[in-house]
Amino acid sequence: MSKKPKYVPKRTPKIGSFSFVCLVAIGAIILSSIGDVAPSPQRIFEGIPRLTNLLGRMLPPNMEEEFIFRMFWVLIETMEIAIAGTFIGIFLSLPIAWFSAKGISPLGPFRWLIRGVVSLCRTIPDLVWALIFVSTVGLGAVAGTMTIVVDTLGFCGRFFAEAFEDTDPKAKQAIRTIGGNQWNIISSAIIPEAMPSLINTSLYALERAIRSSVVLGLVGAGGIGQELKVAFDLFQYKNASAIILAIFVIVMAMETLTDWLRKKVS
Amino acid sequence: MADFVPNEIDARFFRERASKHLAINVSGISKRYGAKQILTDINIQISEGERVALIGPNGAGKSTLLKCLVGQEIFDHGEIATLGTSLRAKQPVALLKNLRRSVGFVFQTHSLVGRLSALSNVVHGFMGERGSWRASTHHLAPYSWRLKALRSLGDVQLQDFCEQRVDELSGGQAQRVAIARAMVRDPRLLIADEPSASLDPAAGEDIMKLFSDLSQKNQTTLLFTTHDIQHARSYSDRIIALQQGKVFWTGPSNLFDPDLSAALFR
Numbered sequence: 450m451s452k453k454p455k456y457v458p459k460r461t462p463k464i465g466s467f468s469f470v471c472l473v474a475i476g477a478i479i480l481s482s483i484g485d486v487a488p489s490p491q492r493i494f495e496g497i498p499r500l501t502n503l504l505g506r507m508l509p510p511n512m513e514e515e516f517i518f519r520m521f522w523v524l525i526e527t528m529e530i531a532i533a534g535t536f537i538g539i540f541l542s543l544p545i546a547w548f549s550a551k552g553i554s555p556l557g558p559f560r561w562l563i564r565g566v567v568s569l570c571r572t573i574p575d576l577v578w579a580l581i582f583v584s585t586v587g588l589g590a591v592a593g594t595m596t597i598v599v600d601t602l603g604f605c606g607r608f609f610a611e612a613f614e615d616t617d618p619k620a621k622q623a624i625r626t627i628g629g630n631q632w633n634i635i636s637s638a639i640i641p642e643a644m645p646s647l648i649n650t651s652l653y654a655l656e657r658a659i660r661s662s663v664v665l666g667l668v669g670a671g672g673i674g675q676e677l678k679v680a681f682d683l684f685q686y687k688n689a690s691a692i693i694l695a696i697f698v699i700v701m702a703m704e705t706l707t708d709w710l711r712k713k714v715s
Numbered sequence: 716m717a718d719f720v721p722n723e724i725d726a727r728f729f730r731e732r733a734s735k736h737l738a739i740n741v742s743g744i745s746k747r748y749g750a751k752q753i754l755t756d757i758n759i760q761i762s763e764g765e766r767v768a769l770i771g772p773n774g775a776g777k778s779t780l781l782k783c784l785v786g787q788e789i790f791d792h793g794e795i796a797t798l799g800t801s802l803r804a805k806q807p808v809a810l811l812k813n814l815r816r817s818v819g820f821v822f823q824t825h826s827l828v829g830r831l832s833a834l835s836n837v838v839h840g841f842m843g844e845r846g847s848w849r850a851s852t853h854h855l856a857p858y859s860w861r862l863k864a865l866r867s868l869g870d871v872q873l874q875d876f877c878e879q880r881v882d883e884l885s886g887g888q889a890q891r892v893a894i895a896r897a898m899v900r901d902p903r904l905l906i907a908d909e910p911s912a913s914l915d916p917a918a919g920e921d922i923m924k925l926f927s928d929l930s931q932k933n934q935t936t937l938l939f940t941t942h943d944i945q946h947a948r949s950y951s952d953r954i955i956a957l958q959q960g961k962v963f964w965t966g967p968s969n970l971f972d973p974d975l976s977a978a979l980f981r
């Protein structure tokens with residue numbers, strides 16, 4: 450038997466007075482927020498008849514051949530916005546991630562500039578970007594695609610950079626010791642090691658893009674959202690329900706596809 | 716004790732070797748990490764073609780010293796000349812292409828790119844050559860590099876595993892891939908940090924024999940660390956023993972006796 454240890458760490462962490470004040474404050478914020486804006490049971494109860502009324506007017510969804518055919522092409526356009534936007538966004542994210550990753554960026558401390566731009570792309574919501582692009586390049590799908598590009602840039606730019614930073618420093622060190630330069634390190638150690646993460650992030654970016662391309666039309670940036678807005682504005686609820694159904698099918702299909710791809714990759 | 720007595724021939728052999736060109740000349744180097752002194756006033760001369768074993772307890776500073784020799788770590792005082800390239804104190808870690816081209820380095824932790832095949836990892840050994848972007852993976856590498864890499868893998872009995880991913884190899888197999896990578900360019904100086912540590916006894920012997928043969932055949936200078944005193948005695952001409960960052964003992968391998976061993980590892 451060895452000697453008894455001098456010090457045994459406590460099971461329960463001690464809580465200081467500052468932490469205690471913080472906890473109380475957080476609790477107060479949560480409670481008062483719920484009190485101010487969460488729906489009261491009464492409001493929900495009163496809403497039920499109106500909801501059933503709306504559902505009644507929506508069903509059955511419009512299944513006229515001519516309408517379905519037109520929606521089909523709008524849906525294709527929506528997917529195109531998502532796919533083109535994601536692809537361009539991923540493509541641009543790679544150099545941006547390289548320039549902003551710690552320990553890899555050739556910019557040294559100036560990589561924070563790139564980081565800042567990426568954060569800007571990410572923190573401004575996609576609908577706001579869509580509004581900006583609609584007023585710069587005009588109504589339609591191009592504005593939508595640009596929105597998706599910027600949105601993907603904000604998302605992939607950050608996570609690609611993290612994937613690059615997370616690669617095993619030992620392998621990089623070894624390539625350097627053998628005589629490799631920065632490019633060699635990127636192509637032979639960083640990219641291969643980060644690949645699963647890059648692919649996962651890209652697939653997730655595609656899912657996000659599909660979801661946001663569906664609503665971009667609400668502000669005039671092309672795609673199925675525009676049709677949805679028109680249907681609601683003109684009280685064509687049967688058209689609206691058909692469109693919602695289509696969106697549901699398309700999003701589900703894409704998620705199944707990306708899930709399957711993810712499994713294939715790992 | 717009888718077989719530890721120096722014999723005439725060995726002593727002469729050692730002197731002859733020492734009179735030739737120096738592969739490594741370490742004069743008075745010191746290094747500290749923060750407040751901790753790691754290496755203190757180390758002086759080491761290693762001739763070309765010599766086989767030297769560096770031994771000592773855990774934390775003695777063996778790995779650190781080896782890294783200093785190839786300019787992978789900065790040191791605070793003194794000077795090092797490795798294969799004629801001089802490294803000065805506090806000199807930032809540099810590319811040193813010429814030096815790295817003629818040195819093979821086996822790291823204590825194998826430092827391979829796990830997601831790439833064994834063959835690709837060995838091809839990485841050509842980094843720093845002209846057109847080294849083609850060394851990123853074996854798919855891009857020129858025929859001659861692929862061929863040499865395969866031979867090198869053959870030398871460590873891993874030709875059958877050349878297309879297997881390194882993270883799907885056993886620890887010892889991966890270690891042998893790292894050895895193959897270090898040997899692929901026929902280095903003039905081979906530095907190996909515990910090359911046999913994760914190998915089974917037979918494979919360990921094989922690797923040490925391989926190193927010895929190589930040094931005999933090509934006049935490769937060999938510097939390796941090991942915790943296996945038997946390996947150190949049988950596969951080196953000279954032993955350098957480090958203890959707490961200082962040279963504790965150095966001399967012909969057959970003079971390293973159990974008493975010295977006991978004092979070194981006390």
Ligand SMILES: Nc1ncnc2c1ncn2[C@@H]1O[C@H](COP(=O)(O)OP(=O)(O)OP(=O)(O)O)[C@@H](O)[C@H]1O
Nearest residue numbers: 748751753771772773774775776777778779780823
């Ligand atoms: N990056 C580092 N930062 C701080 N201290 C370090 C660092 N690397 C090594 N050390 C310290 O330097 C000392 C020497 O380490 P080194 O790896 O050279 O020992 P070693 O002789 O190779 O030991 P082992 O036989 O266990 O491999 C150790 O005390 C270790 O804690």
Ligand SMILES: [Mg+2]
Nearest residue numbers: 777778823908
């Ligand atoms: Mg070590």
